[in-house]
Amino acid sequence: MIDIKKLKSNFEDVANNLENRGASKDDLKKAVDYYNERTSLLAEIDALKHQRNEVSNQIGVKKRNGEDAEDEIQEMRELGTKIEDIDTKVRNLEAKEFDIMSGVPNLGAEGVPVGEDEDSNEEIHRNGKQTSFGFEPKAHYELGEELGILDFENGARVAGSRFLYYVGMGARLERAVYNFMLDQQHENGYVEMIPPYLVNDNAMYGTGQYPKFTEDTYRVDDIDDRRMTLIPTSEVPLTNYFGDNVWEKEKLPFKVTALSPCFRSEAGSAGRDTRGLIRLHQFHKVEMVRISKPEESFEQLEEMTENGEAMLEKLGLPYRRVVLSTGDMGFSATKTYDIEVWMPNQDTYREISSCSNCYDFQARRAKIRYRNDEGRTQLAHTLNGSGLAVGRTVAAIIENYQTADGSIAIPEALVPYMSGVTQINKENALGKKLINHNHTI
Known part of the structure; x- marks a missing residue:
């Protein structure tokens, strides 16, 4: 959440920035009006409380002197009623202000391209030559189904569309990929965690998913009379781990990582990437989260993005980096780099990692603070990124590693994680071949 005091003190500049992110200037003006009225009423409450204290002292004096204090007692009751009435107005104004401000995205950082959607994103650089073949490349889901290592049909039968089974060498490849990624994160100085996969509404609010994006999540009710959510990304539990706390400045930055399943309803994505591993309701992702001092957060963003790129380089996968426009950035981000990997069948680059600096937006919501050099508490900056999306x-x-005979070569960096297997083919795809396309023997 942005600081409403900042919005009030520099309304035009802040509101114009937020308009580029889809916020309503009229709503922002209403929020400031609610804030101003609430502040005025709070000052009135303070004055009334001061008056009530004085009357209370007068009552005490009169009673000690044996005098009648009924008028003062009646005045104190009336003051109490006024305070309660005004306090109710304050709470109503605060709720109206919150309803608006909780749905306002983060400010776009200076230099972020202004635009409505991904068409305004700007490419930063490319690495690796786009893979080309002497034959027509197949889509990953076609190869996976032909080899029997990706089973979308049974996934849909058991769970619904956009679910699948990884089978045999498919499951082994997925496991090899995320073990490789976690090892890379260890080398980069991240502390590994295994977080909860169910979180409460406070955690979802802390990282900006709630209340605006409730429809994009899977809700689970009646767990010990609590409402819980399956995590859309481990960014949620990892970032909130540092919430409701004041950290010593010397300990920053914190760098943590986790492999987790991610659950997303993909509301509003009907018709997009309906086949394959690109847009699933359940998938694995290795997440990177950093908690930074404000003056270092953009430097941390560059380093974290380079961590993601280095893994693609070791896997021999062509990629490019783009900076997202104001209209394509996530709700909590002030600046985002997407790393996009080359997909030969689609003849295009597709997002495989999104690395964002959220400035103090999440820290304000989750109460992630540190003690600065003057000994005062200050909001930290939070960053998150995919390191990487495993299924993608x-x-x-x-x-990129398919061959003309329908086999899949294993990138050299993954061979140790595959127990020396260098290729997935029809002979080894299903291991001992206890499973075929039709039934279990």
């Missing part, structure tokens, strides 16, 4: 990495490997 598997898809990219299948498409």
Whole structure:
């Protein structure tokens, strides 16, 4: 959440920035009006409380002197009623202000391209030559189904569309990919965690998913009379781990990572990427989260993005980096880099990692603070990034490492994680072949 005091003190500049992110200037003006009225009423409450204290002292004096204090007692009751009435107005104004401000995205950082959607994103650089073949490349889901290592049909039968089974070498490849990623994160100085996969509404609010994006999540009710949510990304539990606390400045930055399943309803994405591993309701992702001092957060963003790119380089996958426009950035981000991997069948780059600096937006919501050099508490900056999306990495490997006979070569960096296997083919795809396309023996 942005600081409403900042919005009030520099309304035109802040509101114009937020308009580029889809916020309503009229709503922002209403929020400031609610804030101003609430502040005025709070001052009135303070004055009334001061008056009530004085009357209370008068009552005490009169009673000690044996005098009648009924008028003062009646005045104190009336003051109490006024305070309660005004306090109710304050709470109503605060709720109205919150309803608006909780749905306002983060400010776009200076230099972020202004635009409505991904068409305004700007490419920063490319790495690796786009993979080309002497044959027509197949889509990853076609190769996966032909080899029997990706089973979308049974996934849909058991769970619904956009779910699948990884089978045999498919499951092994997925596991090899995320173990490789976690090892890379260890080398980069991240502390590994295994977080909760169910979180409460406070955690979802802390990282900006709630209340605006409730429809994009899977809700689970009646867990010990609590309402819980399956995590859309481990950014949620990792970032909130540092919430409701004041950290010593010397300990920053914190760098943590986790492999987790991610659950997303993909509301509003009907018709997009309906086949394959690109847009699933359940997938694995290795997440990177950093808690930074404000003056270092943009430097931390560059380093974290380079961490993601280095993994693609070691896997031999062509990629590019783009900076997202104001209209394409996530709700909590002030600046975002997307790393996009080359997908030969689609003849285009597709997002495989999104790395964002959220400035103090999440820290304000989750109360992530540190003690500065003057000994005062200050909001930290939070950053998060994919390191990487596992299923999309598997898809990219299948498409970029496919061969003319329908086999899939294993990137050299993954061979140790595959127990020396250098290729997935029809002979080894299903291991001992206890499973075929039709039934379990």
